[in-house]
Amino acid sequence: MPHLKELPQNVKRVYLIGIAGTAMASLAGMLQQRGYEVAGSDEQVYPPMSTYLESLRIPVLEGYTKQHLETFRPDVVVIGNAAAKTNVEAAATVALDLPYTSMPEAIYELFIRGKHSVVVAGTHGKTTTTSLMAWILEAAGRDTSFVVGGIPLNFNHNFKLGSGPEFVIEGDEYNTAFFDKGPKFLHYHANTFLLNNIEFDHADIYADLGAIVDAFRKAVRQVSAGDVIVANGDDANVTPLRGEARARWVTFGWDRSCDISAIDPQFDPATTSFTALWEGKEWFRFRTTLSGRHNVLNALAVAAVGRLRGLTAEQIQKGLETFQGIKRRMEVRGVERGVTVIDDFAHHPTAIATTLNGARKRYPGQRIWALFEPRSISSSRKEFEAGYIDAFHEADRVIIGPIFHQQRYVERYGLDHMMSVPTITERLKADGIPVEQIDDFDAIAARVAAEAKDGDVILVMSSGAFGGVHEKILGRMKDEGRRQKDEG
Numbered sequence: 001m002p003h004l005k006e007l008p009q010n011v012k013r014v015y016l017i018g019i020a021g022t023a024m025a026s027l028a029g030m031l032q033q034r035g036y037e038v039a040g041s042d043e044q045v046y047p048p049m050s051t052y053l054e055s056l057r058i059p060v061l062e063g064y065t066k067q068h069l070e071t072f073r074p075d076v077v078v079i080g081n082a083a084a085k086t087n088v089e090a091a092a093t094v095a096l097d098l099p100y101t102s103m104p105e106a107i108y109e110l111f112i113r114g115k116h117s118v119v120v121a122g123t124h125g126k127t128t129t130t131s132l133m134a135w136i137l138e139a140a141g142r143d144t145s146f147v148v149g150g151i152p153l154n155f156n157h158n159f160k161l162g163s164g165p166e167f168v169i170e171g172d173e174y175n176t177a178f179f180d181k182g183p184k185f186l187h188y189h190a191n192t193f194l195l196n197n198i199e200f201d202h203a204d205i206y207a208d209l210g211a212i213v214d215a216f217r218k219a220v221r222q223v224s225a226g227d228v229i230v231a232n233g234d235d236a237n238v239t240p241l242r243g244e245a246r247a248r249w250v251t252f253g254w255d256r257s258c259d260i261s262a263i264d265p266q267f268d269p270a271t272t273s274f275t276a277l278w279e280g281k282e283w284f285r286f287r288t289t290l291s292g293r294h295n296v297l298n299a300l301a302v303a304a305v306g307r308l309r310g311l312t313a314e315q316i317q318k319g320l321e322t323f324q325g326i327k328r329r330m331e332v333r334g335v336e337r338g339v340t341v342i343d344d345f346a347h348h349p350t351a352i353a354t355t356l357n358g359a360r361k362r363y364p365g366q367r368i369w370a371l372f373e374p375r376s377i378s379s380s381r382k383e384f385e386a387g388y389i390d391a392f393h394e395a396d397r398v399i400i401g402p403i404f405h406q407q408r409y410v411e412r413y414g415l416d417h418m419m420s421v422p423t424i425t426e427r428l429k430a431d432g433i434p435v436e437q438i439d440d441f442d443a444i445a446a447r448v449a450a451e452a453k454d455g456d457v458i459l460v461m462s463s464g465a466f467g468g469v470h471e472k473i474l475g476r477m478k479d480e481g482r483r484q485k486d487e488g
Contacts, residue, residue, distance in 0.1 A: 349387025
């Protein structure tokens with residue numbers, strides 16, 4: 001059976017290989033809501049996607065076997081990009097002659113087609129900006145549809161199927177599937193393409209920055225002449241793409257030469273405010289619940305799209321001030337003995353630096369601990385060593401956990417191409433920053449619980465579960481608090 005670009009009319013049962021990926025989980029929920037019978041498989045499933053799928057009562061089968069497909073007997077299989085051609089179930093799909101498609105193709109054909117596609121792209125800030133964009137439209141009464149690579153707290157779901165004109169989606173530049181190596185965002189056919197920034201990332205599939213830029217160039221060229229691209233006018237890798245665009249090109253940034261720019265930012269523990277200029281003229285003073293300079297640009301970009309979609313400044317402000325954030329994006333997991341434990345998805349040097357900067361703005365004068373797990377293949381690259389060293393200068397105390405894919409990385413690229421944690425720790429120590437590498441998650445939790453003081457902020461950064469170290473820290477601190485109370 002050939003690769004399908006759209007699902008046949010008689011489909012009733014859909015099986016997802018790699019169902020616990022954030023976008024795949026969204027697709028599973030949307031299919032279920034549309035009345036399809038859904039199941040899927042994955043490995044090492046962890047929150048928030050594991051609990052999310054469980055809440056929807058969608059079966060998640062552990063591991064990959066041909067038997068799963070034979071038992072469920074799907075009408076079509078959606079193969080996630082985490083599944084290689086050699087994946088047991090991907091190979092079985094072909095061997096059993098089952099119809100199959102990719103996740104982005106299924107999302108577009110079943111849910112986006114016919115709506116105004118708002119695609120939010122860029123190396124950093126996609127999840128926050130997509131969630132904020134969806135909420136601003138929703139708060140303005142637009143009954144927005146969206147898919148995002150996280151769980152916005154305003155919705156408590158990572159997707160929504162609304163009746164309004166817009167469909168907002170996080171546009172990932174990662175590859176589509178083993179049978180389609182192009183970036184996922186090309187399949188969403190943007191009418192509004194929000195391009196936040198471009199930096200080298202995803203080193204497991206992109207050879208260099210030039211390859212990344214080429215992917216975004218294709219997306220820029222794809223947007224039709226009657227549509228719009230809202231682009232970061234401060235980004236040196238974004239601005240050269242203007243000449244490739246057929247669509248209207250609207251810029252946002254700090255530079256006053258941008259079409260919409262931000263001036264006079266004020267950072268308070270609870271809110272951030274800034275004045276937006278539109279074509280050089282004062283437009284509105286916005287307030288947002290987000291912290292950090294990077295989130296001023298995220299809010300500015302969303303405000304620009306909102307205005308272009310017909311929202312008033314007051315409607316945009318209503319969404320900005322009521323936005324509650326996203327799980328695993330500066331999410332406070334708990335406070336024990338005056339110590340705040342925060343979970344964040346940051347896994348790239350730039351993301352770590354901006355996350356730490358945001359924490360400084362949100363918790364001024366408090367001691368910031370940076371706990372980091374190099375979880376992804378890309379995050380372990382040698383090229384990022386200097387970036388990590390610079391980023392961790394924003395922290396008061398640093399603990400680096402184990403490199404999650406160390407063996408796999410060495411087998412694929414060689415030890416010489418993997419980052420050296422000892423090099424990072426030595427450089428930071430030389431600059432007077434307390435840092436250590438601890439490979440055991442329980443030992444990390446024990447160290448933090450023993451040494452953290454009232455007022456400290458523990459920022460836990462990983463693109464994965466980090467061994468559940470957040471709960472381990474909170475649990476140990478709670479137990480220690482009880483012990484001290486009993487002894488007192």
